Amino acid sequence: MALSVGDATLAALAGVAIRRKPARSGAVHRTGAPVLRDSVEAGTFEEAFFAVPAKGETDRLLHVARKTLDAARRLRRDARLGAKILTTSERVIARLTGSAVRVYEEILTLARLNRGRVFPSYDYLADATGLGRATIGRALAILEAIGFLVRQRRFNRVAGQGPGPRYEQTSNAYRPLLPERVLSYLPRWLRPAPLPEDEVQRYADREADTRYMLKSLSCRELAEATVSGSLGKILAKLGAAVDRREREAQIDPQPLTDSYNKAQTVLA
Template structure:
């Protein structure tokens, strides 16, 4: 998920680029997002949102008293990230809502949405790919196409990843769980102490494995030898 846009593969073909239609530069045909979208987990998306919120809060505090109501990202940017969390396809990473969709869902102006998207990209939390679709018409210079919604991808800047270092570490094991594990280990050792060498060997090794089978045979031989020695000692006492 968190990779550079330079890794994107599948550039438009020469024929696709030379349609001479009024689409934005570096746009790609819909369906050619190969390498841009990748599967993403809910935790990864939550990490992006959390880091963005921390940056917004820190920069907002730094700007207090200087006439700044927002931080580096702004409230609308945080709203967009939270909405993206609800519409992204975690299995494929697909994320391509239109500006009109964002305006309708968030009840924000086009200018506010565009500015927030730009702030997210400028600070490393978002990347996008411009796209176009064919209209079905045929012009004098080739197939007619039109601009469509961007393909978006959430990213996590390295400085934000460092800031959220603990977020990516396994949660500490609760004390009661550790105590329960210690009790179970003690019970297992107590049970093993009551077993013979042969029984412990058969419990510890795989009899289908060559080494395991050899260890079992050795333990069986020692057990048989001890049994013979015990029988001899018993006979001598009679």
Template sequence: MLDGAAAERCPTPVRRQSRLKGRCEGVFWRRTDRQEVRRITLAARRYELVTRQPGARSGALGFVALEVLEYLANLVDYKTGRLDPAIETLMSRLRRSRDAIVRALKALRTHGFLDWLRRYVPTGNEGRGPQVQQTSNAYRLSLPARALRLLGRFGQPSPLPDDFDATQQRRTAGYDAYRASLSPVELVAETIEDPALRAVLTRLGQGVERESGRRTESQSKFLFYRD
């Protein structure tokens, strides 16, 4: 919630229940993955069909809400859950009016597919004038239980095949054998992603290979002369 001191200094107060950007998202956003996001969008489409009355053009969500949800699903950061596009971004990308976007967001929130936190940021004004201003919301996708039931077996993780463990073991053994066959230089090129570190280790590996080659050659000459 916006603190009282900030509200008093701000002649154009931000909306109620707004939180300071950068201080509230840690406990709101959560990590997700492609499968979970896909379940949410699929459940929303089925929910829309189930709630559409005979003769009606749309169901409880509406086609604009489905468009918004699909766009948010493509935008969310799986690792952090970060999702905070501005209303103007949604309007521009989906070519919809502000009213249509706002109604769609409210429908998604009402039916449990979306939640958000209002946020504000400091303006940087040192004298008179607004000290804070509204910024984009922090959004979070969710899957309501009543929509999850509509997915049936699609809402459950796919079972692993019977030979999954044996297949994984064969793949691991094959990869280990492949790595064991590599020279030091080839192993560096295969496993090190950082270019600078890879270059340093490659030079070291090449030096080791040259030294090893010289020793092998010396030993071969020694054995030849002894014979």
């Protein structure tokens, strides 16, 4: 790689390479900070993301995870002996390991103690479980694939020299869930009770009212109601521009005869 005299001098004085380390997404961040793909700014979404677990919910989820681990072992044994050809969903469940259940147990403990606000770092989970960081990463990927949790990557804005904001990656946010794909492997007492018919109808009516309400909103109002944070502000501005253009088109529409005459003139 050819270097100018100024670049070579700066590199010699700083004692570092000129090229910045690329981010894991494959692209070099313009500030040099490796912010991972699909990251959201911390503090802009947590109120809607976290949920306070009900009494006994975390214990129930842990029982479900342990029963699913037993089912995963049976599926792996049947597949190894050739007694069964696993479906796509069964192959995902068969990936569950004891390490993943241990990580899930720690996440559930934090959810119970912190009223659903769970955002531990990999180092914290490694110290709490006695597992390595690589094992923690694989366990979280397995839990997310099965549906036991949802995780959201986050970043923080930090002060820096020069123009433009600076960012740094921070710990992920986690929300434990009960995956639907494991319900058939659970005993009846662990399965959620079916909703009454009137409650099902109430949910259906609420969804219909919500869809009708969203259709009645303008582009700006729809962006403000569905997206939060800086992205929501940008989409709201774009929606306001679209709304303004639509209003102008309705107030002063171009007659069809004028458009036709202009087209004929151009063709002539």
